[in-house]
Amino acid sequence: MSACKLSMKTNDIRNKFLKFFEKKSHVIWPSDSLVPQNDPTLLFTGAGMNQFKDMFLGKGNLNFKKATTCQKCLRTGDIDNVGKTASHHTFFEMLGNFSFGDYFKKETIEWAWEFLVQELKIPEERLSVSVYKDDQESYGIWEKHIGVPRSKIYRYGEKDNFWPANAPLLGPNGPCGPCSEIFYDQGEKIGCGRKECEPACDCGRYVEIWNLVFTQYDRTEGGNLVSLPNRNVDTGMGLERMARVMQGVPTNFDIDIFHPIIKALEEITQLKYNGQGDHAVLMRRIADHVKACIFCISDGVLPGNEGRGYVERRLLRRAIRDGAQLGVKDCFLYKLVPIVSNVMQEYYPDITQRRENIARIVKSEEEKFHETLELGTARLKELMETLQKSSQRILSGQEAFKLYDTYGFPLDMTESILQEKGFSVDKDGFEDELKKQRLQARTSSQMTGQVFDTGPLSKIKDISKGTEFLGYTKYECEGRVIAIIQNDHLADVAKAGSDVTVILDQTPFYGESGGQIGDTGVLEADGDRVLITDTKKNNDFILHAGKVVKGELRTGSLVHARIDVQRRDSIRRNHSATHILHYVLRKVVGQHAEQAGSSVAPDRLRFDFHHFSSLTKEEIMRIEDMVNEIILENVPVVVKELPIQEAKNAGAMALFGEKYGEVVRMASIGDFSKELCGGTHVNYSGEVGLFRIIGESSVAAGVRRIEAVTGMAALNRNREKEKIIQEVCSILNTSEDKLIAKAQELLHELKNLHKEVHRIKQKEISGKIDSFLGDARDVSGVKIITRKLEDATTDDLRKTIDALMKSAKDMAIVLGTVQDGRVTIVAALSPGLVKRGLHAGAISKEVAKVVGGGGGGRPDMAQAGGQWVEKLDEALGFAAELLSKKILDGVVLPA
Numbered sequence: 001m002s003a004c005k006l007s008m009k010t011n012d013i014r015n016k017f018l019k020f021f022e023k024k025s026h027v028i029w030p031s032d033s034l035v036p037q038n039d040p041t042l043l044f045t046g047a048g049m050n051q052f053k054d055m056f057l058g059k060g061n062l063n064f065k066k067a068t069t070c071q072k073c074l075r076t077g078d079i080d081n082v083g084k085t086a087s088h089h090t091f092f093e094m095l096g097n098f099s100f101g102d103y104f105k106k107e108t109i110e111w112a113w114e115f116l117v118q119e120l121k122i123p124e125e126r127l128s129v130s131v132y133k134d135d136q137e138s139y140g141i142w143e144k145h146i147g148v149p150r151s152k153i154y155r156y157g158e159k160d161n162f163w164p165a166n167a168p169l170l171g172p173n174g175p176c177g178p179c180s181e182i183f184y185d186q187g188e189k190i191g192c193g194r195k196e197c198e199p200a201c202d203c204g205r206y207v208e209i210w211n212l213v214f215t216q217y218d219r220t221e222g223g224n225l226v227s228l229p230n231r232n233v234d235t236g237m238g239l240e241r242m243a244r245v246m247q248g249v250p251t252n253f254d255i256d257i258f259h260p261i262i263k264a265l266e267e268i269t270q271l272k273y274n275g276q277g278d279h280a281v282l283m284r285r286i287a288d289h290v291k292a293c294i295f296c297i298s299d300g301v302l303p304g305n306e307g308r309g310y311v312e313r314r315l316l317r318r319a320i321r322d323g324a325q326l327g328v329k330d331c332f333l334y335k336l337v338p339i340v341s342n343v344m345q346e347y348y349p350d351i352t353q354r355r356e357n358i359a360r361i362v363k364s365e366e367e368k369f370h371e372t373l374e375l376g377t378a379r380l381k382e383l384m385e386t387l388q389k390s391s392q393r394i395l396s397g398q399e400a401f402k403l404y405d406t407y408g409f410p411l412d413m414t415e416s417i418l419q420e421k422g423f424s425v426d427k428d429g430f431e432d433e434l435k436k437q438r439l440q441a442r443t444s445s446q447m448t449g450q451v452f453d454t455g456p457l458s459k460i461k462d463i464s465k466g467t468e469f470l471g472y473t474k475y476e477c478e479g480r481v482i483a484i485i486q487n488d489h490l491a492d493v494a495k496a497g498s499d500v501t502v503i504l505d506q507t508p509f510y511g512e513s514g515g516q517i518g519d520t521g522v523l524e525a526d527g528d529r530v531l532i533t534d535t536k537k538n539n540d541f542i543l544h545a546g547k548v549v550k551g552e553l554r555t556g557s558l559v560h561a562r563i564d565v566q567r568r569d570s571i572r573r574n575h576s577a578t579h580i581l582h583y584v585l586r587k588v589v590g591q592h593a594e595q596a597g598s599s600v601a602p603d604r605l606r607f608d609f610h611h612f613s614s615l616t617k618e619e620i621m622r623i624e625d626m627v628n629e630i631i632l633e634n635v636p637v638v639v640k641e642l643p644i645q646e647a648k649n650a651g652a653m654a655l656f657g658e659k660y661g662e663v664v665r666m667a668s669i670g671d672f673s674k675e676l677c678g679g680t681h682v683n684y685s686g687e688v689g690l691f692r693i694i695g696e697s698s699v700a701a702g703v704r705r706i707e708a709v710t711g712m713a714a715l716n717r718n719r720e721k722e723k724i725i726q727e728v729c730s731i732l733n734t735s736e737d738k739l740i741a742k743a744q745e746l747l748h749e750l751k752n753l754h755k756e757v758h759r760i761k762q763k764e765i766s767g768k769i770d771s772f773l774g775d776a777r778d779v780s781g782v783k784i785i786t787r788k789l790e791d792a793t794t795d796d797l798r799k800t801i802d803a804l805m806k807s808a809k810d811m812a813i814v815l816g817t818v819q820d821g822r823v824t825i826v827a828a829l830s831p832g833l834v835k836r837g838l839h840a841g842a843i844s845k846e847v848a849k850v851v852g853g854g855g856g857g858r859p860d861m862a863q864a865g866g867q868w869v870e871k872l873d874e875a876l877g878f879a880a881e882l883l884s885k886k887i888l889d890g891v892v893l894p895a
Contacts (some may be wrong), residue, residue: 110145135214156200214232215233262283286322290362360592380409401430484500501544503543510535572680580673584630630670643663801813814880838887
């Protein structure tokens with residue numbers, strides 16, 4: 001085999017691929033977001049074909065039949081292999097070319113070979129191919145048309161060369177077909193060294209670089225494969241793998257777009273990356289995971305405890321733990337954000353534009369996790385104390401896994417700390433818990449249903465390309481009923497009383513999207529009436545949800561669709577207000593304050609933005625003032641459609657995580673705000689009316705939320721406040737201008753009364769000291785006092801104890817009271833008893849059990865509580881006996 005000297009940067013490979021297929025009459029189509037739109041079967045986009053599902057089924061609205069993409073992908077199914085193998089990633093880029101009923105096997109195979117051999121200059125002898133065992137057509141094309149020797153064409157079964165894998169035997173039902181894979185041979189020096197080594201061998205010699213999927217069948221019940229009328233092509237080439245081949249490096253992590261990340265990790269860890277050993281595995285995994293998280297955040301996914309946010313949080317925490325094992329104790333992942341943005345900026349400029357925000361989010365998550373690790377250390381200490389008390393030496397696998405899952409402790413870290421104290425861990429139990437979690441993660445991160453949607457909407461796509469939205473210019477129009485959905489099934493007719501979802505060919509109803517809530521209104525026709533209570537959007541369809549309140553509704557009938565205009569106008573005001581607010585926020589708190597989410601309803605608006613501290617009162621006032629100034633200027637609000645690049649050149653903001661088409665709507669408010677937006681807006685800013693902020697809070701790490709009202713809602717809120725002020729004035733018998741002075745006067749009087757009550761209480765307590773001492777039980781020279789104080793506060797209990805402690809050298813005291821329906825107990829011991837080993841925290845904890853509670857504290861003084869107020873006397877009696885016994889027996893209570 002001849003020597004192979006190749007060299008090409010990753011960006012060049014990506015560009016060559018897209019341009020090559022553009023010359024073959026393919027449309028270069030943008031990558032979909034990592035968050036699939038309107039696809040309930042996916043948590044993350046995991047393949048190039050995901051955004052073209054409707055096109056493969058012949059139900060899509062895109063005006064082309066050939067496309068090529070470079071798709072951002074995220075998969076966690078093989079997460080345990082990341083860093084350990086040369087090729088596995090969570091985040092990667094997938095190059096692909098697609099045919100929707102146009103060309104098929106011959107052209108696909110021919111172009112793939114042409115690109116590899118002529119464009120990339122890969123020697124033919126380095127390439128081998130595989131086909132599905134029954135796909136004689138592909139075998140013939142490779143052998144006779146391309147000229148690949150039979151010795152380099154391998155036949156494999158449905159597990160390796162069918163999509164979905166094992167579909168003929170196991171399903172799922174739906175479109176499927178054989179695939180043909182292309183492999184690059186790294187040579188006999190790599191891998192097992194056997195002469196008979198082939199692509200199916202897992203030694204690593206052969207690198208799979210391109211998978212050509214030929215969707216030609218529809219699998220039906222019973223495993224029958226029925227030929228599709230329109231045959232499709234879906235190919236996928238892993239960009240990182242291809243770059244590894246072209247750059248002649250041993251792993252994907254040695255290519256040009258990973259090398260700077262690894263280099264930065266070397267500087268941070270002060271360790272040399274040599275590609276071998278545990279350190280190298282950890283560095284590779286950190287590089288992969290931080291890259292995945294950066295792209296997730298860029299697409300609008302924030303770390304959290306559910307769904308996509310939970311996957312992202314786990315990736316970040318794995319990387320932080322890996323860093324800890326490399327000796328990094330402080331936050332460090334955020335330092336890698338500019339490195340990743342620099343190497344990826346040519347094709348993903350949005351990451352560079354948002355890198356400061358992304359870095360803040362990553363750092364915030366790191367800081368939060370470090371706090372969690374501290375809590376984990378404390379928890380492990382508690383667990384070791386429990387083991388010690390119960391004379392056990394092995395920590396259960398369940399507890400070890402909880403430390404790993406909740407507090408971020410790797411098993412070896414837990415094991416190391418345990419060994420220092422003479423304990424061990426149940427590793428098998430830990431592995432069992434880990435397997436359960438991996439299964440759950442694999443299930444949640446892959447497709448959660450059929451590959452292709454088979455519900456009622458799928459059937460509707462067979463007869464319609466979607467709903468035309470007329471609501472930008474019309475509040476009512478005629479529309480024909482395309483479909484009626486009842487109980488998740490299509491219906492021909494819906495009678496009065498039925499809950500329905502109605503799809504029309506055209507409508508003035510806005511379907512909820514972009515943060516703007518859906519319209520409400522009515523559908524009417526010849527005495528029939530459907531009350532619409534909500535409107536949603538699914539791809540190109542607008543779904544009207546409501547109830548048939550009169551007559552009936554039939555598929556195919558013509559209806560008059562009319563929205564609630566007053567409600568829509570309120571929504572328009574609030575939507576335009578969010579744009580003004582967004583503009584002002586970036587002026588007041590900084591350019592990093594980008595939108596992270598919004599909700600535009602008729603009665604209020606909610607706006608989430610990136611920021612890491614609460615707004616001050618002064619900032620809130622300034623924001624309100626600036627928003628209202630723009631409103632009062634009554635500048636025109638202009639909405640127009642234009643090419644996306646033209647809109648960006650004009651300064652329009654594209655929002656975090658949003659995907660836009662080639663033609664977009666740009667909403668401009670005077671010379672202030674310019675945003676890409678599909679919502680409805682006022683014509684002039686003055687129509688918004690008064691703007692008032694009614695709340696500011698935190699909703700996630702690095703994300704703040706403003707709630708506000710406009711127009712009549714703002715006026716009504718001011719009236720409500722005026723009404724409250726008038727009622728308070730009436731109660732206090734004063735005027736509005738004297739209200740503050742009157743309130744201050746009353747507070748001063750109340751403060752003096754509290755002082756007087758406190759003075760009287762202290763006098764009462766002083767009067768009881770002698771009585772308490774006289775009734776004290778004397779046990780071996782120690783005075784034991786256990787008493788109940790009526791109407792006392794915790795502070796009263798403590799002050800009584802302080803007074804009693806001055807009266808005798810050795811004293812044990814337990815006092816109790818009832819406050820707000822709960823028991824409070826305070827226990828105290830004189831210094832001599834503490835030296836003898838007694839512990840007030842342990843005593844209070846035991847006594848509190850009698851009243852159904854718990855507590856603890858210092859050796860000399862501790863507090864506890866409980867809920868069973870009727871058992872306080874019993875608890876105090878128990879306290880006297882407990883103290884007597886311990887003092888007599890000389891037994892020390894454990895802390």
